[in-house]
Amino acid sequence: MNPIADRYRVRADAFESKVAAVKAGQWENPSPCAEWNARDVVGHIVDMHGAMLRPFGRELGPAPSLRSDPLGAFRAARADVETVLADPVLAAAEHETPMGKMTAEQHIDQVVSADMVLHGWDLARATGQDDTIDPDEVARMLPEAEAIPDEMRIPGHFGPGIVVFGPEVIVPADASPQDRLLGLMGRDPNA
Structure with missing residues (x-):
């Protein structure tokens, strides 16, 4: 059992x-991510799957x-990443990332x-x-979100046009853990 592959x-x-539950007429619906519709959210996830393959010279x-x-686009991208996670040599291969050196499976x-x-929340919303x-x-994610350094919220910090985290959305002190996480990730849970 591989906990990272299982979590993935x-x-x-x-x-x-x-994705499977989106109705045909909903793909153009705006998402909580500025300038993205529902299809764009899925496109981003597909693109990020591709980014996980590039350190190996794969597409x-x-x-x-x-x-x-x-x-179908998501399922194909998923299969490509699961191939990496299923291969012990590829999964353990180290490479440089914007967060430092890590294995492929850690990066994924x-x-x-x-x-x-x-982005599942974005698509659902x-x-x-x-x-x-x-x-x-x-x-699992809340402590990591609480530790996001301010520089990671600066548009372009990881390269031209790349926005990793938006500005924090302040939520009430008594907000649920999910709403606190969403606010830290730059989303307004009440919008």
Whole structure:
């Protein structure tokens, strides 16, 4: 059992179920992410899967178009990353990341795997689905969100056009852990 691969699978299953539940007329609905609609949220997740492959000189494999089949595009990207996680040599390969040197599986866990949790909320919110985040995920992610350095909130810090975290949204002191997490991640839970 590999806890990182298992965590990725659970998160990908949850995200995939949200993608599968989007109705045809909802893909253009605005999301909580400024300037992104529901399709753009899925596109970002697909793109981030590709970013996890680049350190190995790999790209995403053939896939359905995001425009015609967002679910198929996500499933194909997911399969490409799961191939890395299933290969002990690739999963343990170290490379430089914006957060320092780490293994491929650590990078996947900290970036695209965690991204699916928060962007799953965005997709659910955009398409009228249940936007409850698994409380265990909230408990795992909240301490990390509380420790986000201010420089990571500066647009372009990781390169031109790259925004990692938006400005913190202040929530009431008695807000739920999920709402505190969302606020720290630059989302207004009450919007």
